[in-house]
Structure formats: structure tokens, C-alpha cells
Amino acid sequence: MFKKILIANRGEIALRILSACKELGVRTVAVYSEADRHALHVRFADEAVCIGPPRSADSYLNIPHVISAAEITDVDAIHPGYGFLSENANFAEVCEASHITFIGPSPDVIRMMGEKDRARAEMAAAGLPVIPGSAGVVPDEEAAKEVAAEVGLPLMIKAAEGGGGRGMRVVRTKKELIPAFQTARSEAEQAFGSSNVYMEKLIEHPRHIEFQVLGDRHGNVIHLGERECTLQRRHQKVLEESPSTVLDAATRERVGKQVIDALRKVGYSSAGTVEFLRDVTGELYFIEMNARIQVEHPVTEMVTQVDLVKSQIRLAAGEHLDDVVGPFQFHGHAIECRINAEDPETFRPSPGHITAFRVPGGPGVRVDTAAYSDAVIPPYYDSLVAKLVTYGRDRAEAIVRMEGALDGFVVEGIKTTIPLHKRILAEPDFEAGKFDTHFLDRLTGIAGK
């Protein structure tokens, strides 16, 4: 087991990693920017090193400063958390070169999963279903017709070099295909300097389903079930739950097995999440993989009783999956609400001084947060204030506990999205488990996608 770990992160995840280290008897080093001098992760770690001014680029993303801090404190491993340097293959390589264990997958695997079309190609080759589409850029109208015949309608034409909705066209009928192809290409040329487009099947009313995995450094991989993360606003997850209300046991088992096989083939280790889109017929299509621990990991922890962060650390230290995880079962239902420092209606960020802070408790209620009474939420980082997670023997109990917990969560001095979560929980469609990725955008009045 490691003697000392540096946590290359801040906020609630830094605290999460800190507690896992404490439970394992590992000493901890916190790094912090000048804006985080009074942060809890600094206070609770055994040692702390200031690594830069407030801006992330100058501090938490500053590889030389983070590595330097690791060297002067003589750590044997670094846990990168999520975001920041957690999926930076270069950083993982620098750690290795400095003889510091990076708690995560190997640099090669990180790199593979980070290049989205490469990940898609590798996972498809390894047997995972991917969204049917062109095998790359569609060069001309003839090719476009061929792809359309293969993939079927409706389909999407997307700019290869860009995003943000430009160079994108939906095609629902054969007649629309060529005109859409042509305008997509000229729009892409205008917006991104390249007329390259690719095509893929349009998944209507999609739901976002992701599988949690763990791998050791000896070639073994398991999955710990799925999370449903369909409730997103502008592609940012707002609420997550496990299990999904639409995944049956047979699909879970089938896709779970495909995930394990594919990840064994690429030599995946540590924690990770494989993300899928589910269409109305129930088909799951791989979209991408996040080669790190995720924000919503507590949801899986609640229904499996497996400590994912402790597992990451033990697996990175070379332990075998069987010893670290062993047999487990799925019990009950868990929901997580991400509480952000934002106006619940305009979503404008609301950093500032918290004047009152009271978290709910009781059976089946978990709060992961680095906020406290009198804390200042700085404007330089993400707006997550707290993760409120509830567990129930079934979904109805998890929901009713969440409603009570939201009512008992007091935050004053800044605005939070607690009222938004109350609205979501009150929606009949949410209660019925009927939603797709447009649900929240509709609820919050954002037109289109």
C-alpha cells in the first residue's frame, strides 16, 4: 500500500479521496491555489502545498507545479480525481517518469479513450455496439447515399471538425438527404474551415445509460451496474440514479458482459465509466468512455456498498480485483442531485460567501461537499457545491427521502439549484421514469437542443 498520496484536485472530490486515504492508513498531501487557502481539503490533509494563483491553468492544471509538489513531499502516488488532469495522458506519463504511481489507467489507455473516434473504433472492434454511421468522413454525394442506405433514417450529418450545432443537419426522408448534405458541408466550411462531414444514425428520445467498471493491474475487469444520467441541462448532468428504470436484467447482463470483454481486450485498469445512448427500442449504443472516477460515483456506491475510491487506490497499489471487491449484490435504489451555486432559473453562476449551511441527514442520506458555513465559493472553478445522495429500498423511497432531504438542506448567502431539484422531483414524468435527454431542457425552457 502507498505511504503517501498527493491529491491533485480540490473541492468535494479532494475530500472524498482524503477520507479513502485515511481509511487505508495513507498519509495525504493537498495542493491548493491561492483562492483555496481556506478550503477544507487543505485543512484536513496531513500536508499542504500552495501550487499557484487562482486560475486553474496556473495551479490545478499546472503539471510542473503539481509534480514539484509531489517531489518535495515525497509521495508515492497521485490521485487526480475527476476533471483537471485526470484524463491527461501526458500528466500520467510524467508521473510514471517521476516514479510516482498515477491512480488511474495507463497513459496509452487514457489517450485511446480521450480521442473520441479512436475510442469508438476500438470499442467497436472489441465488440461493443456503436451508433451505426459512416466509417469516417463522407467524401461525396454517392458515398452519402450509400451510408444512408446502410444506416437507415432518420440520420444526422455532422461536421467532422466542429460542434455546437453548426454543420449539423437532421435527415428524415430520402428527398432531404442530398440538399442537407450540401448545406451541412458549406456550413461546416464556413464555420470550421473544413467541409468534412460524417453521418450517423439519429437516436431519438435518447436516454443516457452508463456502466461503472473497475479493473486491476492483472487483466481483470468487472462492472458494478449502470447509472441513468438522462437528466441533463445543456449536456451537463443534473441528476443521476441507479438502477435505470428502463434497463431489464437481461440487457444489463448482456451489455455488462460486452463491456467487460471489450475492456479486458484493451487492458483497462482502475475505475472508469462506459457511456451509452439508449434509443426508444431499447438498443444501447456506445458513445464514449471516461477513464476516471466520476462525479456521480456515490450512486453506485450506495446500491453496491463497494467503496469505489478506496478500490481505485488498492487496485493501483497492485491488489487483485477479487481481494479488493469480492462478491457483492445490488440492493435498492439511489439518486443523486448535483447542487450547484447557480440561480435555479437563469442558471447564472452565484459564487460568493455562504452565510448559513445546514446539511440533511438521517437514514439513507449522504452529502458529499466541501462547503461549510462562512465558506467562500470562488468564481474560478466549477459551480458544484454539494452532491446530495439518497438511498431507498426502492425508487419510491429514494425519491421521498430526496424530497425530505432537499427540504432540510439550507444554504444561504449564495443561490443554489435546490429549487430546481424540487421541481424535477415533483414532475409526474420523473416519478414515472419517463424522460429523455430533452426533458430538463424542456422543463427549464430551453428551446431545441
Added chain:
Amino acid sequence: MAKKTKSGSGAGAHAEGVDLIEVKRLLAFMQENGLEEFEYERSGVHIRLKKASTVHAAPPVAAVPPVAAPAVAAPAHAPAAAPARDPAQPASPAADVHMIKSPIVGTYYSAPSPEAEPFVTVGTRVESGQVLCIIEAMKLMNEIESDVAGEVVQILVENGHPVEYGEPLFGIRTQGKK
């Protein structure tokens, strides 16, 4: 004529028309009774005494915990516990002393090599751009230069010790404009 006087606890204040002995008695009175603030007016004299607060509601600043000295050439094996410093306040400088703070994280060396003389000592006059020390980070020796001309009056770190971003290293007394 009403005159206001303010005094930190224990510090003597000097003001016209105020009996200092009386002020001291008032301060003692405040101390005995645990008062933070005291105000009164008598015979045209208005006195307000307020204790300088040492504690405010914010949680205590985490003193920089001891950072283990790296195993450099240093013979001292016991981890040199760096004195718990309040990271928010460097040693309070005099008004014309310019603080040089570390721009990087690493290990501080006062000389270009273990056998050489230190770059500067207290009293050394330096020019703007002159090298004051080396901070080693990731096997690279970074020369830290002064950004002002003046006299080195404070050296706040020890050779071979780790330093963090923003850590005060030197106090340089500038003589007027650069």
C-alpha cells in the same frame, strides 16, 4: 471640544484633553469585564475605546503543516518541520521592503552549488534582474531573479528546504525609485 480617541487594548493613546491615566483605568475596566468596546462622554470629552479583534468568524487559517525536508544532501534526517506559518501573512515587512515570493514550487538553494558561496546574504546590494537563489523543480534549476534594486534585508528560507508557490523568500529594501 469633543475629541475621539481610539486605542488598541493596552496600547497607549495620546490625544489632547484626555487624561491618559483615566484611559488606562478604562482599559483595565474593559479587561476586567470582558468588554470589546466602550464609549462615553463627559465634560465635553467623548471617548470611544475598541479592542483590536484577533478573532473573526472565519474558520482558523490552516497553518502550513510541516513539509518533510526532501532527502537532499542535508544531513538532518529528522523531517525538518517547517515552523507552522500562517500562509496569509508573511513576516510583516516594513513599508519600503519589497518581498520576493516564490513563483514556483520546488526546493530552495541559496548557492549555485553546494560548495559555492551563496548568491546573496543579508546586506548584499542587488540590481534588478540579479539572481538571488535557485529553486529546483523537476530536476531543473530555476534561477530566481530580483525584480527590484536594493539591499537584501531578510532571507526567509533555509537552504535545501521546500518552498511552495507564493512563499516569501527575500525582503529587499528598495531605495526610492528603481
